[in-house]
Amino acid sequence: MIPPDRYALPARVLHWAMAMMILAMLFVGAGMVSTASWAYPALLTWHRPLGVTILVVAMLRLLVRLTHRAPPLPAALPRLQTVVARGSHYFLYALMFAMPLIGWAMLSAAGTPVQLWPGTILPPILSHSLRLFGWLSWVHGLLGYGFFLLILGHLGAALFHGLIRRDGVLRSMASFGTRSDRARK
Amino acid sequence: MPPDPHPRMLPRLALTGAILGAIALLFAWVAGWLTPGRVSGGSIVDAMQYNSGKVFLGARRAHAKGLCVSGRFASNGAGATLSRTLLFQAGAMTPVSGRFSLAGGNPDAPDGRNVFHALALRFVLPGGEEWRMALDHTPIFIVSTPTDFQAFQIASKPDSVTKMPDPVRMAAFLASHPETRRFMAYMKSAPLPSSFANGTYYSINAFRFTNNTGETHAVRWQFEPEDNFSALDKASLDRLPTDALFDKYLARASQGPVRWHLVIIPSNHGDATNNAAVQWGPGHGRIDVGTLTLTHAVPEVSGDCRDVVFDPLILPDGVSGSDDPLLAGRSAAYSASFRRRAKEGPRRVSVPVNQGIAK
Ligand code: HEM
Ligand code: HEM
Numbered sequence: 001m002i003p004p005d006r007y008a009l010p011a012r013v014l015h016w017a018m019a020m021m022i023l024a025m026l027f028v029g030a031g032m033v034s035t036a037s038w039a040y041p042a043l044l045t046w047h048r049p050l051g052v053t054i055l056v057v058a059m060l061r062l063l064v065r066l067t068h069r070a071p072p073l074p075a076a077l078p079r080l081q082t083v084v085a086r087g088s089h090y091f092l093y094a095l096m097f098a099m100p101l102i103g104w105a106m107l108s109a110a111g112t113p114v115q116l117w118p119g120t121i122l123p124p125i126l127s128h129s130l131r132l133f134g135w136l137s138w139v140h141g142l143l144g145y146g147f148f149l150l151i152l153g154h155l156g157a158a159l160f161h162g163l164i165r166r167d168g169v170l171r172s173m174a175s176f177g178t179r180s181d182r183a184r185k
Numbered sequence: 186m187p188p189d190p191h192p193r194m195l196p197r198l199a200l201t202g203a204i205l206g207a208i209a210l211l212f213a214w215v216a217g218w219l220t221p222g223r224v225s226g227g228s229i230v231d232a233m234q235y236n237s238g239k240v241f242l243g244a245r246r247a248h249a250k251g252l253c254v255s256g257r258f259a260s261n262g263a264g265a266t267l268s269r270t271l272l273f274q275a276g277a278m279t280p281v282s283g284r285f286s287l288a289g290g291n292p293d294a295p296d297g298r299n300v301f302h303a304l305a306l307r308f309v310l311p312g313g314e315e316w317r318m319a320l321d322h323t324p325i326f327i328v329s330t331p332t333d334f335q336a337f338q339i340a341s342k343p344d345s346v347t348k349m350p351d352p353v354r355m356a357a358f359l360a361s362h363p364e365t366r367r368f369m370a371y372m373k374s375a376p377l378p379s380s381f382a383n384g385t386y387y388s389i390n391a392f393r394f395t396n397n398t399g400e401t402h403a404v405r406w407q408f409e410p411e412d413n414f415s416a417l418d419k420a421s422l423d424r425l426p427t428d429a430l431f432d433k434y435l436a437r438a439s440q441g442p443v444r445w446h447l448v449i450i451p452s453n454h455g456d457a458t459n460n461a462a463v464q465w466g467p468g469h470g471r472i473d474v475g476t477l478t479l480t481h482a483v484p485e486v487s488g489d490c491r492d493v494v495f496d497p498l499i500l501p502d503g504v505s506g507s508d509d510p511l512l513a514g515r516s517a518a519y520s521a522s523f524r525r526r527a528k529e530g531p532r533r534v535s536v537p538v539n540q541g542i543a544k
Contacts, residue, residue, distance in 0.1 A: 027215050034217030036224045036331040036517040041498050041506065044516075110523070111493045113315050119502035121313035130492035134527030148212060156205050163197040 006172045008068040014061045015173055018096065019151075021054050025099075026148045033141075048103070049116045055100035062093065071172045088154060095147045101125075102143065106136035224332050226517030230525065232338035233518075234538050237290035238345065243532030246522040248286035248303055248319075250294060252381075252431050253488020255282040256442065256479035258308060264474030267402060267449060268394035270503035271310045273474055280309050281477065284490035285381040285434060288321075292532065297417075297425030302378055304386040304408065305495035306477075317499040319515075320386035320408065322378055326461040327368045331514025337365065364462035376416035381434040382443045383412040390497065390515075391458035391507040394449075403452040403507055405465065408445035408477060412437075431484075438482035445477040458507040491531070494523040 007015065025047065032043035073082055107114045108124035109132040115121050126132060162170030217223045233246045241249060262275025272279050287294070288301035301321040308316040328334045340358035341350045359366050378384035386408045395401045417425070426432070437443060449472045452458060456465045485491045498506055498516040506512045526532075 027212065030212060030216035033227070033517075034215065034223055034225050036226050036229055036514040038510065038513045040226065040513050040517040110527070112496075113313055113499065115314075118500075118505075119312070119314065123313065128492065130527045131530055134524065134530065137524050138528055152205055152209060155208070156201065159201040159204060163201055164194065 004069055004071045005168065006071060006175060008064065010064045011061070011068055011070075012173055012176065014057065014064060018054065018057055018061060021050060021057070022096065022147070023151065025050055025054060026144060026151070029144050030148075045117075048107075048114065051100040051103050052116060052122070054096065055104075058093075058096040058100075061096070065093075073169065074167045076167070085157065088150060088157075091150055092154065095143060095150070099140070099143060099147060102136055102140045106133055106140055109133040109136055224335055224514075226514075226519075226521035229331060229335045229338070229514065229518040230521040232335045233290060233522075236338040236342045238342070238538055239291070240538055241290060241292055241532060242529040243526050244290070244292045245286075245526060246290050246518075248288055248301070248305075249290050249292040250296075250431075251284045251286035251292075251485050251490065252434060253282070253284055253483050253485055253490035254438070254479045255280070255481045256477065257281055258447070258475055258477050260475040261473070263472055264447075264449060265396070267396055267404065267451070267472065267474075268503040269397045270316065270394075270501045271312075271314065272308055272316060272501065273503075281479075282307050282309075282490060283479070284485070284488075284495065285431075287430070293427075295423075295425065295427045296430040297422035299372060299377060299419060299422060302381060302384050302430070304381070304384075305490070307490075307493065307495065308501075310501055314501040315499055316501045316504065317493075317495045317497065318388065319495040319497055319519075320388060322384045322386060323368075323371065323375065324387045324389065324407070325368055325371065325464050326389050326511065327365055328362065328511075329364055329460045329462040330510050331518070333362060333365075334511070334514060337362075364460075368462060376414075377419060377422075379415040379417045379433075380412070380437060381430060382437045383410045383414050385409050385414075386445070389461045390509045390512050391452065391456075391461075392500075392512075393505045393507055395503050395505070403456070403458040405450045405452070407448050407450070409448055411444040411446070435482055435484075438479065443479045446473050447475050447477060448473050459509050461509055461511050492527075494519050496520065496523075 006012070028043045028047050028050070032040050032047060073085060077085075104114055104122065105126045108126040109129045111128040111133075113121045114124065158170050158173070161167055162174070213219055217225060230246050234240050237246075245251070258272065258279045258281050260273050260275065260277040260279070262273070264270075264273030265275060267273070271277060283304060283306040286303045286305065287296060287298065288303065289298070301323065303319065303321050305319040306317065310316065328337055337358060340354045343350055359369075388406045391403050391405050393401050394404050450465065450469050451472070452465065453469060457463055496516050496519045498512060500506070
């Protein structure tokens with residue numbers, strides 16, 4: 001069987017939808033803690049429901065990833081690059097789940113209602129603990145900025161494949177045309 | 186990087202770098218790293234620590250000295266026309282916990298100081314909703330914006346020797362802030378309640394109530410005590426025993442429930458909702474919407490009020506913040522203080538502040 005040369009359509013759609021949402025979340029998170037203006041509560045109001053949406057979409061995405069074959073990396077790619085690519089993808093998946101779960105858990109440990117919108121509150125997933133809250137909110141910040149660096153690296157690698165190596169790796173996620181790349185070759 | 190196989194490689198590399206650089210730069214700007222003067226919850230709390238001169242690890246950066254209370258709120262139904270919040274439904278009985286406190290960052294400070302006497306409350310509503318409040322015994326606040334609050338913390342830092350603020354810096358702040366002069370004059374002349382049990386506690390900030398038909402109205406509110414008011418003798422404040430007010434409340438609570446009426450003050454046409462430093466004029470309606478009954482009181486170490494944050498923007502459906510900029514600033518600063526003290530763990534010791542601060 002010939003391996004696919006692109007990610008499955010649902011995988012591509014989910015990838016770009018999540019890319020926008022996660023990048024938005026990182027800007028919202030970093031922006032809200034940088035200010036004591038009206039933007040702080042306004043951004044926090046978006047931060048919680050958007051974060052929980054990311055958690056739901058991440059579950060969907062994992063399902064798609066496990067039920068569809070991913071295109072292989074080019075055989076010519078140096079071994080180290082393959083290992084780094086694989087490893088970073090695992091980290092990206094892990095953070096898509098970890099960030100919203102830690103956000104939810106830290107507010108639970110804080111004893112603060114996890115409000116999605118007025119009148120709708122998620123149940124706590126941890127019992128009230130000041131120390132756990134302190135620790136989790138620190139980890140949420142640390143992993144948040146780590147996530148941003150990882151995404152920058154991921155984007156850099158994608159551009160390296162697309163603009164410099166021009167090996168079809170970027171196209172395997174970024175092409176939405178009806179014709180397969182193979183047909184063009 | 187593989188050897189450059191292509192003469193047009195340089196612009197492509199440059200493009201890659203430019204895209205990554207632009208995103209990183211935008212992120213740094215949003216995060217405030219390019220604008221160190223931006224006022225944030227963290228920078229306000231830094232200024233409060235600077236003012237204290239000490240960080241009391243694990244303690245609140247303001248209102249550090251406190252006492253835990255609990256009880257219930259009985260709604261009489263009169264508030265239901267103003268707000269659809271479950272707290273105001275006729276006959277609703279809502280569990281409440283809370284915290285009495287005195288202003289200042291030092292949890293060991295003596296009670297005989299001319300500072301805010303405060304009450305924080307946490308109403309636990311059905312469905313996981315909560316309404317949290319932090320109230321002071323004055324109807325007005327000392328500044329009207331978070332930026333001014335931060336500047337005031339820095340300008341009013343007491344000198345380690347004279348225990349007084351630098352007169353030059355303080356005079357400069359007061360010269361440009363008539364509202365702060367008004368507040369200080371008020372604090373000087375207004376009586377201090379002789380007990381936590383007989384003080385009136387004010388929302389100070391304006392909020393918005395929305396009722397069942399979707400009508401929204403700006404309000405302030407206050408808790409008015411059933412215990413008779415009496416005042417501390419301001420001339421002999423420094424002779425008051427260190428924990429006089431806390432001990433007095435524990436004694437009062439052991440004699441029976443302590444009650445307050447929640448009185449809502451709807452704004453009149455022309456009232457400023459965005460300035461907590463000005464009092465609303467005379468001629469306002471007053472709506473008594475129910476009774477707060479505090480039945481239990483315990484020292485902070487054995488209560489459950491220490492480990493929560495009384496963020497004034499934790500609000501139930503039917504209540505929202507107004508355009509008062511202090512509310513957002515408070516929410517951001519309470520969160521920063523809460524995160525710091527949680528990370529430090531429950532209070533242990535104090536350490537001197539040696540961080541620099543932009544003056
Ligand atoms: C993909 C998901 C998420 C990302 C990328 C993200 C990212 C961030 C970032 C970058 C910060 C600023 C960190 C700092 O400087 O301290 C932050 C803070 C925060 N996040 Fe998230 N977050 C996510 C999900 C959530 C969720 C689901 C919740 C809650 C339900 C949440 C609640 C918070 C809170 C309460 C803060 C701290 C606000 C404060 O300090 O006052 N986050 N987040
Ligand atoms: C910009 C203005 C203000 C700032 C920056 C500020 C800052 C703070 C901070 C950092 C805390 C400690 C929070 C914690 O660690 O849990 C605190 C506590 C408190 N504040 Fe403010 N505050 C402001 C205005 C006000 C006003 C207007 C009121 C009264 C209406 C008020 C009443 C209280 C009370 C009662 C507490 C104690 C809450 C408790 O017992 O946990 N504050 N404030």
